[in-house]
Amino acid sequence: MTKSPLTLYLAAPRGFCAGVDRAIKIVEMALEKWGPPVYVRHEIVHNKFVVDGLRDKGAVFVEELDDCPDDRPVIFSAHGVPKAVPAEAARREMLFVDATCPLVSKVHIEAERHHANGLQMVMIGHEGHPETLGTMGQLPEGEVILVETVEDVAGVTPRDPEKLAFITQTTLSVDDTADIVAALQARFPAIVGPHKEDICYATTNRQQAVKEVAPKIDALLVIGAPNSSNSKRLVEVGRAAGCAYAQLVQRADDIDWRALDGIGAVGVTAGASAPEILVNEVIDAFRARFDVSVEIVETAVERVEFKVPRVLRETV
Known part of the structure; x- marks a missing residue:
């Protein structure tokens, strides 16, 4: 036939991408250096084939730091974690390695800089996604307003419309995000954007x-x-x-x-x-x-x- x-x-x-490549290398090198088991908070990257392969080598994937023993290394995933997580790991005197993608870390630094300048954040992202949770968790509660769609922009009620900045998740649709940014800028003309686009x-x-x-x-x-x-x-x-x-x-x-x-x-x-x-x-x-x-x-x-x-x- x-x-x-x-x-x-x-x-x-x-x-x-480079961030995923780096995160996987971090787990492999940690296993080589310290031997198994090495704990990983959340899937290191979102791919079952990759996660299963690392699990076979001795990585243990957990959702929270509470699930990790104090005496084994723990790695934070490429998506980033709220500030409270490394703070708790340090308090417990754990050996931890942060595999957060450097381009996600850039957004974290940006958010902190705006916060230090007295600006409230609007984050364009997906509710519940680990990257969004990690980025919002860089600042005190209430300092970041999450918007997912153009329609959400109408419901944004900042403390001061003249003191706003926006950041975005790094993995969004470029076109959809441009529409949301345009809606934010139309409603809040003084809103401050990133120096360089957050979408990676x-x-x-x-x-x-x-x-x-x-x-x-x-x-x-x-x-x-x-x-x-x-x-x-x-x-x-x-x-x-x-x-x-x-x-x-x-x-x-x-x-x-x-x-x-x-x-x-x-x-x-x-x-x-x-x-x-x-x-x-x-x-x-x-x-x-x-x-x-x-x-x-x-x-x-x-x-x-x-x-x-x-x-x-x-x-x-």
Whole structure:
């Protein structure tokens, strides 16, 4: 039986960003330096394949510091943690390593600087997401007002409309965030924005690549976890760019082949916490069913690298 021809358009950049790469390295180097078990507060990055792989090496994933013993190292995830968490770890004299992405830390510093200047924060982010909780937790309660949508802006009641600044989660939709920022600026003309956009380079680049791929394809598959903010945004960006069928899949087993019946062009990308091995698995699954040709659509080249903390560099 002859296979139907199908073109796979691989978006580039895709997959691991520098912050995710660094966070995974931190766990691996901690295991090498101190031996298992090493505790990790929250999933180090939002990807089951990555988390399961680290668990097999001896990482223990917990939700709260209370679940960690005092005498084993603990690592804080790439999403960042409220200030109270490292303070409590220091009080308990725990050995801890902070794997917060440096671009998330930049937003934390920004929030603190504005707070020191007497400004109240508006944070554009997703309620309950670990990054949002971590960023809001840098300041005292009541100092950060969360908005998720343009509609939320109408309900913002600051202490002083003349003394406001905004920050954003790093993994949001670039276009949706621009609309929310415009609404904030229209309602609060004095609001202060970040010196440089908070949405990180990796989120921006992956969304741009999807926009470039969208006109060429009949369907888009985004490889990523259901709790990964940046992966879910890629699905939304694909749909907004005119791709009627855009789906999030964790790995090749999740692909709905019936939905792809009769189509000739599929776009493939991966969220910032999805490893390339899962992309290759998806390509192999297509090759088993179709006569596949692969085209790469590259919109940017990423050369960003972040150093791991000195405590790990010194002896490993």
